[in-house]
Amino acid sequence: MLTRLAQILVLGVAAVAMPAADAEAVEIHSESESTVLTGAQNTSQVFTTSFGTIECEEETASGTLESEASSEFDLYPEYPECVAFGSFTAAVDMNGCSKTFTLPLSWPPAPEIHVKCPAGKDIEITVGSLCTITITPGTPGSVSLFENEGEGTGRRLNLTEALEGIEYSGSGLFCSGSYNDGEYSGSTTVAGEDAEGNPVGIWVE
Helix, strand or coil: CHHHHHHHHHHHHHHCCCCCCCCCCCCEEECCCCEEEEEEECCCEEEECCCCEEEEEEEEEEEEECCCEECEEEEEEEEEEEEECCCEEEEEECCCCEEEEECCCCCCCCCEEEEECCCCCCEEEEECCCEEEEECCECCEECCEEEEECCHHHCEEEEEEEEEEEEEEEECCCCCEEEEEEEEEEEEEEEEECCCCCEECEEEC
16 A cells, blocks of 8 residues: 555655755745644545554644744644554554654655654554554654645645554554554645734745
């Protein structure tokens, strides 16, 4: 599944309009010096493991930008509605972990994505007493892409993620052992607001 998605993203990268030849490194920009970022999913967020698949029908994300332009920023996602292995309720505890997006030095806007956690913390996915999956911090392989959408204060980003090589371990009746073959895919819209809650445009260039 990820291989096919990666192929689609590669074609998408080729189709993204190129900036001027003398453009500087890619950055995320905002109309405001301090911007609150919010994310909402466009498609299901899917995490594939050797134990089976976890699919989340709801995702939210939050973060901040403290300048009008930056080459790196964090989003803190939450997944309140997930199903594991086709029929079991799954609880995802992010434990304060975030995704850090590092934008590239040249076009297209295909970020490197780092999973970062507070010291001693990991991401935990619990499927009752059947299985607990622990995802460790790291930088998985990525064929992800930002696309600009909208105009003016309605400008926002569409993020399509395709990650592979995610490291995780499992314990419980259905899960055991450590692996580095995890895959993650999904699409999210990221928008900006100022401190008063007014929409502000954000974009990459």
